[in-house]
Amino acid sequence: MPSSPLSVSRRTLLAGGVSTAFLALTGCRSAVDEPAGTAAGAPVRGGTLHLAASADAQPGAVMANRAGNWMWRRLVFEPIAELDDQRRPQPVLAENWTYNAERTQLVVDLRDDVVFHSGRPMTAEDVVYSLEQVKDAKNASQLRAVALKLTVKATGAHQVTITMDKPSDSLFDLFHLTAIVDRDSFGQIADGGAVVGTGPFVWKQWRPKAGISLERNPKYRVADRPYFDKVEVAVIADATALQSALRGGRAHLANGLTSTDIAALKADSAYILENAGGVFYPLGLNVTAAPFDKKEVRQAVGYALDRERIKAQVFGGDATASDLWWTPTENGYPKDLAAHYSLQLDKAKALIEQAGAKGAKVPIAFANLPTMKSLFEIVRFNLEQIGLAPEAVALDTAEFDARQVAGTLGPAFLLLHGMVGFSAATIVDAMPSLRAGNPSKYADPQYDTLKAGLQQADDNGRPKALTDLSTYLLDSAFSHVTAVAPQYHVRTAKLTGLTTVPLGCVVATDAYLAA
Amino acid sequence: MLTFLLRRLPSLAGVLLASSVIAFALPRLAPGDPAVTIAGPDAAPEAVAAVRDALGLDRSLPSQYLHWLGGVLSGDLGTSFTTGRPVAELLADRAASTVELAVVAALLMSLLGIGLGVLGGNRRSPAVRAAVDGVSSALLAAPPFLTGLLLVLALGIAYPVLPAGGEVSLLDDPVIGIQYLIMPAVALALPQAAAIGRLVQTEMRRNRGEEFVDLATAKGLSPGQVTRRHVLRTSLGTGAVAIGLRLGELLAGAIVVEAVFARNGLGTLAVASMAGRDYLVVQVLVLLAVAVAAVIQILTELVLAWLDPRVRLGAS
Numbered sequence: 001m002p003s004s005p006l007s008v009s010r011r012t013l014l015a016g017g018v019s020t021a022f023l024a025l026t027g028c029r030s031a032v033d034e035p036a037g038t039a040a041g042a043p044v045r046g047g048t049l050h051l052a053a054s055a056d057a058q059p060g061a062v063m064a065n066r067a068g069n070w071m072w073r074r075l076v077f078e079p080i081a082e083l084d085d086q087r088r089p090q091p092v093l094a095e096n097w098t099y100n101a102e103r104t105q106l107v108v109d110l111r112d113d114v115v116f117h118s119g120r121p122m123t124a125e126d127v128v129y130s131l132e133q134v135k136d137a138k139n140a141s142q143l144r145a146v147a148l149k150l151t152v153k154a155t156g157a158h159q160v161t162i163t164m165d166k167p168s169d170s171l172f173d174l175f176h177l178t179a180i181v182d183r184d185s186f187g188q189i190a191d192g193g194a195v196v197g198t199g200p201f202v203w204k205q206w207r208p209k210a211g212i213s214l215e216r217n218p219k220y221r222v223a224d225r226p227y228f229d230k231v232e233v234a235v236i237a238d239a240t241a242l243q244s245a246l247r248g249g250r251a252h253l254a255n256g257l258t259s260t261d262i263a264a265l266k267a268d269s270a271y272i273l274e275n276a277g278g279v280f281y282p283l284g285l286n287v288t289a290a291p292f293d294k295k296e297v298r299q300a301v302g303y304a305l306d307r308e309r310i311k312a313q314v315f316g317g318d319a320t321a322s323d324l325w326w327t328p329t330e331n332g333y334p335k336d337l338a339a340h341y342s343l344q345l346d347k348a349k350a351l352i353e354q355a356g357a358k359g360a361k362v363p364i365a366f367a368n369l370p371t372m373k374s375l376f377e378i379v380r381f382n383l384e385q386i387g388l389a390p391e392a393v394a395l396d397t398a399e400f401d402a403r404q405v406a407g408t409l410g411p412a413f414l415l416l417h418g419m420v421g422f423s424a425a426t427i428v429d430a431m432p433s434l435r436a437g438n439p440s441k442y443a444d445p446q447y448d449t450l451k452a453g454l455q456q457a458d459d460n461g462r463p464k465a466l467t468d469l470s471t472y473l474l475d476s477a478f479s480h481v482t483a484v485a486p487q488y489h490v491r492t493a494k495l496t497g498l499t500t501v502p503l504g505c506v507v508a509t510d511a512y513l514a515a
Numbered sequence: 516m517l518t519f520l521l522r523r524l525p526s527l528a529g530v531l532l533a534s535s536v537i538a539f540a541l542p543r544l545a546p547g548d549p550a551v552t553i554a555g556p557d558a559a560p561e562a563v564a565a566v567r568d569a570l571g572l573d574r575s576l577p578s579q580y581l582h583w584l585g586g587v588l589s590g591d592l593g594t595s596f597t598t599g600r601p602v603a604e605l606l607a608d609r610a611a612s613t614v615e616l617a618v619v620a621a622l623l624m625s626l627l628g629i630g631l632g633v634l635g636g637n638r639r640s641p642a643v644r645a646a647v648d649g650v651s652s653a654l655l656a657a658p659p660f661l662t663g664l665l666l667v668l669a670l671g672i673a674y675p676v677l678p679a680g681g682e683v684s685l686l687d688d689p690v691i692g693i694q695y696l697i698m699p700a701v702a703l704a705l706p707q708a709a710a711i712g713r714l715v716q717t718e719m720r721r722n723r724g725e726e727f728v729d730l731a732t733a734k735g736l737s738p739g740q741v742t743r744r745h746v747l748r749t750s751l752g753t754g755a756v757a758i759g760l761r762l763g764e765l766l767a768g769a770i771v772v773e774a775v776f777a778r779n780g781l782g783t784l785a786v787a788s789m790a791g792r793d794y795l796v797v798q799v800l801v802l803l804a805v806a807v808a809a810v811i812q813i814l815t816e817l818v819l820a821w822l823d824p825r826v827r828l829g830a831s
Contacts, residue, residue: 056787060599064555138565140554191599207608208598209787210779234681234777237787240664241680241777248671248679250777398547398792401556405548405563417557432557 043497043512048230051506052245054256056209056235060190062179063130063139065418065503070255070276070489071233072212074505076117077179077197080108080127081172083421083502085275087329089172093122093180093198103167103458110158113221116182117202124154129183131162134174142419143177145429146170167456169425176421176502200226200509211235220509227497227512246271246490252513253491253498253506259371263316265490274489276504278420280325281310281371282433283364283379284479288441289411291357291388298477300351302341304382310483314374319485324470325434326424327484332463340474348386358387365393366414367400375414375482404432409439420484421502424466425455433479442478519820523813530809531802535587538801539580542794548572549596549792570596583798593795595788602799605784613780615685616769617762619696620703624765625758627708632715632754636723637742647716654709659768663702663775670698680777699776703768707761714757718750725749763808 055068062073080094091097095109114122133139134147141147149168155161162171185194192206200222201214214231234251236242243261245251255276257265265271285292285301292298307321320327322338352358362383366372376392383390393410395403403409417431428434428451436443450469457465473479489500497510550567551558567573571582586593592602635647671679678695685692722728723746731745770782781800788796 056597058553058597061553061555064558066555137559137562138569140558140562140566142555142557144559144562207779208595208600208605209784210608235779235787236680236777237783237790238774238777240667241775244667244671244679245681245777248667248675250679250681396546398545398552398790402546402548402551404556405551405554405558405560419557430557435559437560 043227043510045224045227045512046229047227047513048232049228049495049508049511049513050251050253051231051233052236052242052251052254053233054235054237054239054242054254057192057206057212057233059192059195059206061140062181062189062195063134063141063177065142065177067256067418067504068235070504071253071506072201072203072214072231073179074199074501074507075201075214075231076195076199076203077181078114078199079175079178079180080110081175083172083176085502087421087423087502089175093127094175104164106162106171107155108160108162110160111221112158114198115219115221116198117196117217118182118185119219120182120184122180122198123157124160126183127160127180128152128154129186130178130180131174133181133186134178141177142430143170143174143426145435146174146426147178150174166452167458169423169455169457169462170429173422173426201228201231209235222509226509228508231508246492249492252495253489255489255504257488257490259316262488262490270493271490272493274491274498274500274506276487276489276500277418277502278327278484278486280415280417280419280431280433280481281375281483281485282415282417282479282481284409284413284415284433284438284440285477286409286411286413286440287478291355291360291362292411292478294355294357295475295477296351296355297357297360299341299475300348300355300357300386301383301388302474302477302480303344303348303351304386305341305480305482306343306378306382307482308343310375310378313378314371315483315485319483322484323474323481325427325431325473325481326466326470327420330424330466331459332466334463334467334470337467337470337474341480345385352387360388362388362390362412363393363410364390364412364414365395365400365403365409367397367416368394369397372414372416379414379482404439407437407439407441413439414482415439418487418504420486424469425457428454428469434473438479440478442476444476447472447476520813520817523816527809527813531806534802534805535584535798536580538798538805539583541801542789542792542797543576545789545792547792549794552791552793553597583795587799587802592799595793595796597788597791597793602796605796606781606799606803609779609781609784611684611686612682612778613766613769613773613782615692615696616699616703616772616778616780617765619693619700620707620765620769621758621762623700623704624707624711624761627704628711628758629715629751629754631708631712632719632750633742633747635712635716636719636746636750647712651709651712651716654705655713657706658771659702659706660771660775662705663699663772666698666702667775680775682776682778695776695778699772699778702775703765703772707765707768711754711757711761715750715754718753719746722746722749763811 051071053068053071057072058066058068062069062077078092081089081091084090093111093114095111097106097108099106110124110127116122131147131152134141134144137144149164151163153161180198182196185196188194195203200217200220202217204215205213212233216226216229236245239258242254242257246254266273285298287293311317311319311321323340324338326333364376364379366376380390415433417433419427419431422430432438450472454465454469489506491498494514495511496514497512499507501507550563550570550572554563554566583593594601595605631647631651635644667679670677677698682695683692728741728745731741769780773780773782785800
């Protein structure tokens with residue numbers, strides 16, 4: 001029997017219908033071209049800047065340095081002054097500043113043409129209010145200890161005077177980190193309801209754990225800036241999806257990429273790496289727990305760490321193998337001490353024997369992240385070489401963080417601190433591994449004296465103060481820096497004029513997409 | 516039928532109450548502290564204490580549970596620890612994305628599944644059958660995240676014809692929105708479709724041996740008519756049951772697929788909330804998942820009772 005002609009026509013109709021529907025739906029416009037939008041060409045105004053972040057925004061922590069805020073904080077808010085890549089302070093909302101002879105008082109003259117997104121002109125009272133917020137523990141600023149030593153007063157409509165009992169070398173770190181906020185609305189910032197700054201972009205919408213939309217500030221104090229009409233920040237937690245967003249053209253810049261992905265993108269001329277500061281990777285030792293209650297054992301660990309191997313294998317060669325907590329850009333950096341603990345296994349073994357610690361079990365806690373696991377493997381090998389018996393304590397990141405704050409990480413622990421960019425005077429107070437109440441439980445009046453000496457030193461006295469403190473830290477050996485590695489934002493080469501300030505925030509005032 | 520439904524309600528309430536205890540306890544069993552997540556790992560202890568106090572985490576666990584349960588019963592799902600936003604608002608913002616993905620994937624799963632089943636269960640040459648079997652096996656073996664990654668590499672990056680990630684709501688812009696949905700929906704649907712296809716194929720082959728098929732052939736119907744009117748129709752019941760069962764797995768798979776394609780659905784919200792120890796969001800999502808499963812179960816029972824009087828009468 002011949003087959004029904006209807007069956008053929010049904011198939012044809014079905015196939016044709018599906019094809020037509022697909023073409024009708026997708027043939028007209030392509031979503032692939034959408035991210036480019038209208039933004040293309042020379043530095044002309046318009047278009048949307050697409051940024052991708054691995055962590056969500058935390059508007060309630062705008063006073064702190066948080067990776068989730070790097071993509072938008074400096075677009076919406078501005079500081080009084082910020083540090084350039086050589087750590088020199090540059091005015092932003094300030095016109096100029098003057099120290100008194102004793103360096104205990106700083107008078108800052110502010111710009112008089114700054115207006116908040118609400119339309120209200122910025123005054124000295126806003127600066128006083130913002131610096132006072134840093135002192136509030138709930139705002140979680142890493143520089144709270146610095147702010148607590150200051151008295152800030154408005155001494156004119158556009159002038160503030162900052163007074164200290166003793167000179168402080170951390171003032172401009174504080175300025176760099178502190179966003180000047182609108183005192184009328186700051187109480188509603190935590191849920192993103194009112195995020196009001198003075199920056200080139202205005203906060204429009206926050207979809208928690210999804211993204212942020214910003215729009216151009218038409219009343220920005222710099223004429224014809226910014227170039228972009230909008231900024232869209234997408235939160236993409238999955239590392240593979242983050243890389244796909246960049247390679248697929250959905251994002252013009254991404255942060256939080258894995259080191260493997262960054263290495264691959266580095267070799268591609270279509271992408272450019274922006275140095276977004278860096279991370280210290282220390283091995284902390286609890287001085288109240290055996291065997292690290294003995295200084296010889298702590299020093300032996302220092303001699304056992306193969307920092308060059310860590311640099312090569314964990315960071316692909318893109319790190320600094322150093323024993324110091326400061327970066328070479330620091331004024332008075334004691335270069336001679338940077339390799340104090342060069343690899344000396346025999347010396348380390350002898351110290352372990354001398355302390356009677358051979359065979360001692362050493363649990364090492366670390367966050368269960370790829371970099372930390374790789375780092376642990378080398379540290380474990382090194383400690384086994386000198387006769388210790390290290391054990392892995394891999395913890396979920398949330399648990400690790402909770403234990404770090406509670407001071408219950410155990411005898412040894414691998415930490416990471418993204419504080420490259422702060423001065424040494426700030427680091428000793430802000431870095432969890434070094435500050436009072438550190439997880440190593442190390443405290444000593446002499447240590448406090450040396451820290452105070454550094455913080456109060458002027459340019460002439462700083463090299464000696466920094467050398468003295470560095471020598472002390474190396475000798476006490478309660479925490480060993482294993483490496484200082486940069487961290488990168490990766491952007492498409494077409495994105496021009498975008499800069500990254502120390503500690504990671506992007507600045508897009510002059511950014512545009514080249515043709 | 517109404518009586519049948521009313522008799523199910525007490526057990527539904529019991530399940531939800533028991534689930535609320537589990538939902539409350541589950542995130543708290545995981546180590547970590549939401550106050551540290553908010554204050555930051557480098558925060559001083561006093562900063563963490565200030566956050567803990569502000570969130571009410573210093574109260575006893577029974578007090579926190581009763582406070583939360585009271586809120587849920589009065590329609591207040593609480594406020595997210597990490598974002599300060601109402602949990603209901605977060606869920607409403609994300610639900611549409613997951614529903615869109617699930618609906619499109621379900622349609623693809625049904626069409627592809629039945630299509631594969633018909634292709635394999637039809638009278639075809641051994642080569643075609645072998646090809647269909649091979650394709651089904653490959654699809655069954657490929658998890659959605661792998662299919663998703665391959666699709667992204669092929670169609671999102673190497674030959675960029677579809678967006679590699681992200682989303683636009685179908686309601687806002689259907690033309691662009693469907694392009695964002697194609698790859699994740701395909702990745703999600705393929706393994707489920709293969710499973711459905713296998714069932715339909717097996718059922719069709721079994722039905723071909725039945726006497727009513729021989730009778731239809733003897734009556735002079737064409738092979739196509741026999742397949743459509745007798746074999747396929749009697750085999751689709753199995754397919755329909757399989758589709759229903761697979762819908763649940765589809766929603767579970769959406770969590771992975773949302774991550775691969777950077778879609779902002781309930782799955783990514785759940786993962787992000789758990790990572791940040793955002794207890795109240797996790798609690799409500801767990802409770803919601805249980806509620807949806809329980810409601811689907813009751814609806815299924817209702818449909819079965821409607822179709823089969825023995826179920827209805829047995830229940831009474």
